[in-house]
Amino acid sequence: MRTIALAVAMLSAAGCAHAAAPQGPVRTEKATFRVVEVVGGLENPWGMAFLPDGGMLVTERPGRLRLVENGKLRAEPVKGGPEVYARGQGGLLDVALDPAFAQNRRIYLSYAHAEGGKTTTRVMRARYAPEGLSEQKVIFSAEPMIQSSAHFGSRLAFGTDGTLFVTVGERFVARQDAQNLATDLGKVLRITTDGTAPPDNPFVGREGARPEIYTFGHRNPQGLVVDPRNGRVWEQEHGAMGGDEINLLKPGANYGWPEVAYGKNYDGTTIGTGRSIAPGVEAPVFYWDPSIAPSGMTLYLGDRFPGWNGDLLVGALKYQLVSRLDLDEEGRVVKEERFLEGALGRIRDVRTGPDGLVYLLTDEDPGGLYRLEPVTEAG
Template identity: 55%
Template sequence: MRRLPTLSALLPALVLAATALAALPSAALDVKPVTVARGLQNPWGLAFLPDGRMLVTERPGRLRIVERDGTLGAPLAGLPPVVASGQGGLLDVVLDPKFADNRLVYWSYSEPATDGNGNSTAVARGRLDGNRLADVQVIFRQQPKVASSHHFGSRLVFAPDGRLFVTLGDRFSRKDDAQTLDNHHGKVVRIEPDGRVPADNPFVGRAGALPEIWSYGHRNIQGAAIHPTTGALWTTEHGPQGGDELNLTEAGKNYGWPVITYGRNYGTGTRIGEGTERADVVAPLRHWVPTSIAPSGMAFVTSDRYPEWKGSVLIGALRAQALVRLSLDGHRVTGEERLLTNLNARIRDVRQGPDGWIYLLTDSPDGQIVRLQR
């Protein structure tokens, strides 16, 4: 697979076969998973308040404050209606970069159509006022709405310039939409904090294209993080049967789905689309074949608490029930290690806390917040 011409010189460093990755020296024995809180029903997203408390979403439609000692607060009032079905529900949560001044919280969720016919991913924001969200506004709605309970995507990431990235799934039944620019299915969008379109978005002014779109050709992105040095957006994407991806997700680029992919059709294992390479499609930095790991939340390690992990990216894996650590040399993935496999837990989100510790969410009816201590 070749990158777009502007990045073609980087191809040898960016595309690695699974067999070429080095096994990393294990640091797992030095890490102790400590349960901070439990009793959360399928938690999905985690954000840290300035005072060390945590905001946690539960997929059935609840947003709670979790105290530093792990006590679960009552669900916050003020959320709009949520479709909690299949993979849908209340999903990610982030704080406004200026939260200390404006108290704004952003969350993504599956929103029902007003006529009851279909749903889509939406993003709302509200001002945290005690145990409620005030002045709630919906700032983005994925279009069109469809009747589906799958592939909502839905990570939220603020870039260093204050713009908000929103990852959006292809809704499963509309996978071909990921290759066209007149819809939000299988896309990453970039918006201002109030929902307006940034003037420098790549498709602004292009006939037939939605101006919110940042990148396209995605299947179902459930992990996203900003690189701490470059400020670039990195994402993890679910493939079908194999073909999960780690991508450097750049403006205006096509990431291939469902025409160019390493994934295979469920059950039969037959090829999807044209193959695994095309000149105008961006290659993944890492892909997983033949077995999916089902990647979800991710975080770059910058903390001095884990000197041997510093500079790595950590990815939560649902199907693999592991924390995947990838070592990096610039954009090049140099090795992989699978940690915490003895937890027997689907890891939904990964965050580096303000205290420097790594925190995980486990996806189960009795979901936990887990801190990795040394």
């Protein structure tokens, strides 16, 4: 248990002061921008989603869903959210809008749930209104529940076919379960909006395998994005001491953890077989060593930063930066650029807004929501 406490502390410790946005323009290789604080005063914000009316929903890990409207944070949280396990790395995590939100007003929340001394990652569906949530229904609960306060995942992303991808960590103490198809731990899952497994999932009908599994062999995935142009699913996960990964997911594929990985355990010992590549294991598209502790990410497809078009923008907790991964047409990383290092604090999430601007959340108390706005050299 001491090892768990150490790992949780390493991932969550980094100053508590609220960072001010950098003054003046920030110049990078392919863009110059200013950082604008949209709202501050958030408590460990984790995920965000953009509403059709221009507002935003932001989750706070202690268990609150917040509404940002007209550039201001509504004083009262949105009522009707789930009861969450807000200890260690647990709490209220991601939020996603239904693809048909304009018609059904449905949102999805992922969170840590506790029961009988054990915990798991859950997904709730609810009908949203600014006054509160209604028609709440838990559509998925990862199995099995275990005693751990770490590695819940959990990002949500809708596929181009309307199915929902959910990431679940291996819970730190059950790392071998990432290779066990009889559990949801250490997996990326694919479910329908009612929580069932689509019939074309790769392990449907396989004896001893959970049908919701899409890929396995993951450690603690906290970044997930679907390319709307081609349906490609990009996933990011924390390594241990080194070995953070960017993966391009293939249905049914094994991504290695904890047998095959880059980096080492926190105590310096070898991970699994000690190999970083092996037959039958999908290699990452990109990895970081030493670890930057990556978190939320976006695939930038907007028109406000043309130099970033088609690139991945990844937030980092440990190094407190944004990593831009320049992708070629085949999905290979040809270059990495880092910016905003130490300027704002721990970057928990990165998203592209409907306006084509880039939005960041800082996992601090107080934390903030920031917007990157392009400027000309004269501006």
